[in-house]
Amino acid sequence: MPAAEKTTPNASPALDFKNPPDQKVIDACVHCGFCLATCPSYRVLGKETDSPRGRIYLMNELNQGEIPLSPSTVEHFDSCLGCLACATACPAGVDYGELIAATRSQIERNHPRPWVEKLFRQLLFSTFPYPRRLRWLLGPLALYQRTGLQSLLRRSDLLEKLLPQPLVAMESLAPEVTADAFTDPWPEVIPAQGETRYRVGMILGCVQRVFLPEVNAATIRVLTANGCEVIIPKSQGCCGALSQHQGQEEQAQDLARQMMDAFANEKLDAVLINASGCGHTLKEYGQILAEDADYCERAQAFANQVQDVQEFLDSVGLTTPLSPLQAEPLSVVYQDACHMLHGQKIQEQPRRLLKQIPGLELREPADAALCCGSAGIYNILQPEVGDELGRQKVRNLCNTKATVIASANVGCNMQLRKHLALQQQEVPILHPMQLLDFSIRSVALSDGVSGHDLEQ
Template sequence: MQTTFTPEQLADPSTARSNEILRACVHCGFCTATCPTYQVLGDELDSPRGRIYLIKEMLESGRPADARTVKHIDRCLGCLACMTTCPSGVHYMHLVDHARAHIEATYRRPLGERMLRWMLAKTLPYPMRFRLALALAKLGRPFAGLMPDARLRAMLAMVPARIPPVSRNDDAQSFAPTAPKRLRVALMTGCAQRALNTDINDATLRLLRRLGCEIVIPQGMGCCGALTHHMGREGESHAFAAANIRAFLGAGELDAIVINTSGCGTTVKDYGHMFRSDPLAADAARVAALAVDVTELLARLDLPQGAAKGLRVAYHAACSLQHGQQIKSTPKDLLKRAGFEVVEPADSHLCCGSAGTYNLLQPAISAELKARKVQTLEARKPDVIAAGNIGCMMQIGSGTAVPVVHTVELLDWATGGPKPRALE
């Protein structure tokens, strides 16, 4: 794709990067075949190719974002299926991130929209605030049908029936291995996950300690920055990320930084790009290089072979794992090795509609994608659904009676840990 940015525009690192990405696009349209929103809406502007044209025009002209462009960029899930499909290697993630930051800086949303986004940004990344919000929302859940705004109804519908107690395992501390020591790793405990499901971190700790890992929960670690980053709030997201970089590098010598929420993993692995023009660039690159999904580490640790469990597991591939990190077979291979029968749904490359805050900001499209995903998962007649991302677990779990658990919970159980609570 030809571009006409001026030398002055290209002096900005974000614009220079977007120019590289735009020039890599050859308009082939392969991305439309795997774009969830294009499949649901059938509008070229709701496909990656259409959005690329909108972003190009907006950035080249240097103008503030307009309502039409904002509408179609907001409808993008950021699932990155287009990056897996693209034969030209167009790095759509960095392009849409730049577009969202430009929108946030130049476009004034309606008051209700601004208030909603502010509330999400000031609540979800903070576990205790999020817990309080969940507790208050439970009181309002019986009245969800009376809410005039579909987004408020969606928020109330997503509130879990049970809010887990606070886990002290998430506090800054170290855990000694229960087998001969092999590695020293840090565990990112997340933010929303700490409010929604404390069993995931507990299972991760048990399993990694059993396999010889000393585990550190660093002091000062918090949200990875993804939730605000994907809303274009760069100042907030980079502040979260910078705090984490300092926390991880202050935790001593590490063999890996383990992440069990794939949405966080995709962001942390991109810290090097996020801080490429910042004094923290070298430190950010070090942290990004150490970051691994928990299943990547488990594959290195030779998980024990398990006997057949007689349990049929439908594996849901989170977009941030299969597209964002290109981790596709590893979780399934681990589950099979542990003794589970693993099946996959049709169209496993398509998003479930969670996508961070997307299910709260775009509830109608999200609900359609959830219904499609649940239908394909249930068609495999599973005993349990496994996923590697808390957002996907909450989204799918709100639409099915089949138990939904994290992959690591099943692997922990198969190697001596307790049965996942969702299966009891």
């Protein structure tokens, strides 16, 4: 049966009755302040109202009808990255992720944003979760890059003069368009190499399949080399993570249903994902569709099957031999994506996999648990805070003097590439699946090459 909607004891003029922030969860906060040091927005902005504790105070006041859902109130919820570091640090076990998700849904239903901001958000939510629509933009983007116009405009200050800040931020994150970005070349069933140990479904993602297709290619090769038959339904779309994280509740639910329907007729040992933000949302389908009588039980069963690909491979074990990636020891720094570390509590599994590569030396950065500033589309909607966090993250990663950065989330990868370029650092960023793939295929890494170069 679907779960009952939560309601506040008294009607609030600011919020509606559909799943307001749960007062019991709010009351569990003991206001100790342990969350402050872990909160990236508080570190940058330095305001109590831009911290988890401050936002919980605001949620309580909204629930009690003591303050309106005004622009000055909403800006403090918009400043939250949703990284969940505060939940990891909280000694009282407050589920801040549940609170911010409920609050953002309320904001989207009950707060009229300025028309320019509303239009820009609609552009993002009508484009990014739909791979076909994203691919319509690839031709103009490729032309913009190939003609040298991108380089020319980036060297000048014309973009900053002509475009609003969010559009400038979006342009700055655009990766190089490759030929592989225009199609998904894989059949629906890819057989295992040798004996079939497992039959797994694979989710391609929306932004990743378009802008980092080499990561999916490497993941498929690693899985098949380790005895997995890989199932890739053609009808799959976006998992809904982007929409869910920004309070677009109905869109997230629709995308979740479509994703489940795409895999409905497959008997699988696991459904695998190689992007951490997507994985966290996929594992929450039971909550996202809890009030849907037709899907709630199926949603929880589907969520129970979802695993990050690193989590899965660490559990079942690698069976294929691994080769050194270069003659000398290779130093790699692993970057923890927030929704992997704080959302899914996956920390050691990727490191254990990477350490199995002969000659690989794993290094750890300072402030490893601090968000890089990507957070879905946060670095587009809140570019000043996103940029500061990106600068800090890249500085900490480069201070390890590692030869390669390993990062398992598409948003993080795009953010890090931008800030590496801004700091004139030429350290390649590779998904752990790419490193395993190169090791399996005995592909040697060369200094100064990118993930796209290595894939060729």
